[in-house]
Amino acid sequence: MMMGDERMEVAFFDVETTVPTRPGQGFAILEFGAILVCPRKLVEQETYSTLVRPTDLSLIPTLSVRCNGINPEAITSAPTFAEIADKVYEILHGRIWAGHNILKFDCHRIREAFAGINKPAPEPKGIIDTLALLTQRFGRRAGDMKLASLATYFGLGQQIHRSLDDVRMNLEVLKYCATVLFMESSLPDIFTENSWVSPNAITRSRTIARATPEKTGVSADTPSPSTKIESHVESTAEINPFNMDELEESLLSEVMEDESGSYSPGSSTTATESFIGWTDFLEPNEISIPSVSVSLIPFYRGSQKIQVLHDYGELLVCCRRMKVRFDISKKYVNKVGWPRLSFVVDASSDLCKILDVVDDRAQKLSVDSGSSSEWRPVVTRKPGFMNYPTVRLNLPTVIDGNIFRWITEIYQKESSTTEKLVIFSRFDVEELESLITAGTFVDAYFSLDSYDVQQNAGIRLVANKLVVHST
Numbered sequence: 001m002m003m004g005d006e007r008m009e010v011a012f013f014d015v016e017t018t019v020p021t022r023p024g025q026g027f028a029i030l031e032f033g034a035i036l037v038c039p040r041k042l043v044e045q046e047t048y049s050t051l052v053r054p055t056d057l058s059l060i061p062t063l064s065v066r067c068n069g070i071n072p073e074a075i076t077s078a079p080t081f082a083e084i085a086d087k088v089y090e091i092l093h094g095r096i097w098a099g100h101n102i103l104k105f106d107c108h109r110i111r112e113a114f115a116g117i118n119k120p121a122p123e124p125k126g127i128i129d130t131l132a133l134l135t136q137r138f139g140r141r142a143g144d145m146k147l148a149s150l151a152t153y154f155g156l157g158q159q160i161h162r163s164l165d166d167v168r169m170n171l172e173v174l175k176y177c178a179t180v181l182f183m184e185s186s187l188p189d190i191f192t193e194n195s196w197v198s199p200n201a202i203t204r205s206r207t208i209a210r211a212t213p214e215k216t217g218v219s220a221d222t223p224s225p226s227t228k229i230e231s232h233v234e235s236t237a238e239i240n241p242f243n244m245d246e247l248e249e250s251l252l253s254e255v256m257e258d259e260s261g262s263y264s265p266g267s268s269t270t271a272t273e274s275f276i277g278w279t280d281f282l283e284p285n286e287i288s289i290p291s292v293s294v295s296l297i298p299f300y301r302g303s304q305k306i307q308v309l310h311d312y313g314e315l316l317v318c319c320r321r322m323k324v325r326f327d328i329s330k331k332y333v334n335k336v337g338w339p340r341l342s343f344v345v346d347a348s349s350d351l352c353k354i355l356d357v358v359d360d361r362a363q364k365l366s367v368d369s370g371s372s373s374e375w376r377p378v379v380t381r382k383p384g385f386m387n388y389p390t391v392r393l394n395l396p397t398v399i400d401g402n403i404f405r406w407i408t409e410i411y412q413k414e415s416s417t418t419e420k421l422v423i424f425s426r427f428d429v430e431e432l433e434s435l436i437t438a439g440t441f442v443d444a445y446f447s448l449d450s451y452d453v454q455q456n457a458g459i460r461l462v463a464n465k466l467v468v469h470s471t
Contacts, residue, residue: 007125009036009045011095012171014163015106016070018054028054029081029113030070033163034091035171037098042175048091049164051078070162082117089114093122100147100170103129108280108313115311126298130174138177140398147173281318281445281464282310284350292354294361296369304369306362306450308459315358317461319351320443321469325390328432339429341395341406343436345444347379352389355379358459362450366457373457378448393444393463395432409465410435413443419467435468443467 013034017027033049057072081088092110099106107127114121135145142153147166150173151159159169291311296304308315326344347355355378363375380390395406411419412435424431436442445465451458 007094008039009095010039010098010128011036011092012098012167013092013102013106014099014166014170015109016161016163017109026112027109028056029109030054030075031163032084032088033165033167034088035164035167036091036095037171039096042171046091047164048087050084051075052081052084053078055080081113085114085117085119089119089122091122092124094125096126096128097124098128098130098170099167100173101129101131103127103132104314111311111313130170134174134177137181150177280313281316283318283320284348284354287315287317287354289354289357292357292361294358294365296365305452306365306459308358308362308448308450314447316445316447316464317351317354318443318445319348321441322346322348322444324436324438324440324442327438328429328436330429339397341397341429341432342392344380344390344392345442347389347391351391352379355391355459358448362459363457366452371452371457373452373455376456376458378459378461391461393446393461393466395463406432408463411465411467413467413469422468436466441469443469 011034013032015029015033016031017029020027029052031049031051034047035044036046037043038045051070051074053075057076088110097107107124111121131145134150138145143149147170148159151157151169154173154176156169156172156176159166287310292315293309294306295309297307298304310316322345324343324345328341328343330339330341359375359377359379366373366375378391380392395408397406405424410422410424412422413419422435443466444461444463446461446463449460449462451460
């Protein structure tokens with residue numbers, strides 16, 4: 001195996017972990033599996049898999065056993081993570097990392113595990129998250145695009161949630177998707193006629209289409225004449241999945257920043273549909289400012305974007321009882337006709353301190369990396385209201401088949417402890433308006449996403465979960 005600077009193999013990997021059952025409880029790695037793959041021939045160069053014994057076997061609750069079948073008896077003689085850390089480092093460091101949902105889960109668990117033994121974590125040359133990649137390229141024809149759903153779609157069998165098996169299944173899914181996309185791109189007219197390409201197209205509802213420049217002759221940021229989003233498809237705009245220029249233009253158009261400062265990401269942002277432990281979200285008083293950092297990570301076509309970190313993982317924030325200042329904003333649509341959904345909340349002094357630090361460090365990195373865009377602060381302090389700062393929470397949206405919907409998980413809190421998931425009947429914006437109104441309080445779980453589009457740059461807050469307090 002070549003150990004020099006040119007480590008060209010792609011490291012497909014997966015971790016199985018315990019499932020936290022109480023607030024403040026973290027994850028413990030129970031199994032690590034990886035396959036080094038030649039990127040030119042997709043041939044396995046090396047495989048490695050091992051169970052991992054956590055320091056406290058009581059961390060393995062019944063829920064964890066149900067998820068992956070790994071029980072305390074199975075790992076009593078397994079090595080600890082400290083004993084396999086050097087091998088994991090040798091496999092991962094300096095290589096391209098690949099896996100399904102690794103950006104939101106596996107990468108964090110690896111960094112946490114190395115931090116737990118006071119060793120430097122491996123760093124990737126680049127990252128390929130197949131959940132984001134296939135959602136964007138393959139569309140949502142396989143439903144929620146989880147690995148199990150994709151395997152079922154292609155008839156590859158049932159996912160068993162064991163590391164090496166899941167890695168191999170991920171590779172097979174990737175091959176099948178690439179083959180289908182290759183055939184569709186070869187004969188797009190025939191496949192389109194038979195409706196085989198439709199899941200990969202950008203769809204717009206009739207209501208959205210009426211607000212687009214093609215239909216109205218107005219700017220894409222013109223206020224939408226209607227708030228109701230219907231699911232009937234009127235037009236599609238096909239993107240060639242092998243044309244990176246078209247793909248990049250589409251992705252960038254979907255994260256355009258408008259005057260309202262709201263956010264509507266592409267399908268690659270599926271945080272709330274991925275497995276995120278809500279215990280990963282820190283309250284402002286749990287965030288150590290010296291541990292907050294920013295770095296550049298690979299984006300599209302060799303470009304980079306800013307990622308906000310806390311210690312060894314992405315900074316994820318939880319703020320409780322944020323007062324809604326302004327209702328849901330739906331005045332604007334983006335270039336492809338999608339509504340931009342967001343609302344404004346009051347920001348506590350503790351949160352402002354954190355966000356001001358993030359802003360300062362991210363802006364400096366933006367300038368140092370050569371950007372000439374105007375930086376827009378994440379905290380709004382208007383003249384006359386300097387003591388009443390606000391922030392905007394953005395609700396990411398996707399087109400799922402022919403239905404527009406938001407992917408933020410929304411709950412309603414009916415008592416001091418009870419949270420009930422809100423089931424939306426039609427994903428109608430009016431349903432959101434009746435729930436999130438000025439004066440109500442929300443617990444917000446959000447991530448921090450950077451943007452640099454059309455000479456505007458900054459950090460936006462993306463709501464992964466909202467808990468709306470009943471009045």
